[in-house]
Amino acid sequence: xxxxxxxxxxxxxxxxxxxxxxxxxxMLSKPDWRGWFFASPSAEMHWMSFLLPDLVFxxxxxxxxxxxxxxxxxxxxxxxxxxxxxxxxxxxYSLTAALISSAAxxxxxxxxxxxxxxxxxxxxxxxx
Numbered sequence: 266x267x268x269x270x271x272x273x274x275x276x277x278x279x280x281x282x283x284x285x286x287x288x289x290x291x292m293l294s295k296p297d298w299r300g301w302f303f304a305s306p307s308a309e310m311h312w313m314s315f316l317l318p319d320l321v322f323x324x325x326x327x328x329x330x331x332x333x334x335x336x337x338x339x340x341x342x343x344x345x346x347x348x349x350x351x352x353x354x355x356x357x358y359s360l361t362a363a364l365i366s367s368a369a370x371x372x373x374x375x376x377x378x379x380x381x382x383x384x385x386x387x388x389x390x391x392x393x
Contacts, residue, residue, distance in 0.1 A: 278331035302372030304362040322351035356380035
């Protein structure tokens with residue numbers, strides 16, 4: 266069971282990382298799409314402040330977790346936990362922004378689903 270979960274997790278994390286990278290390219294190149302994901306899409310400081318953390322902790326940690334899980338490295342699960350924390354933070358931020366502004370609900374739902382999936386994967390892949 267854990268082997269199948271690990272393989273599924275590798276592909277999910279790769280897809281998630283590539284999708285997040287493509288999402289950032291879309292946010293940078295299609296300003297009118299930002300309103301679906303950010304409560305204040307015109308305030309660059311608000312949405313651009315997520316670029317570096319997303320590149321490091323969401324995309325980078327997710328990608329490294331996938332590589333580590335694929336090769337069964339001992340550091341893979343802690344890297345996955347780091348990624349889950351980043352996804353959880355982003356999900357809660359997105360949910361709060363959507364609740365406060367009544368906007369950006371697509372981003373909130375996507376992040377909540379992503380958090381649920383990555384948290385379940387981390388739980389099922391725990392080494393003990």
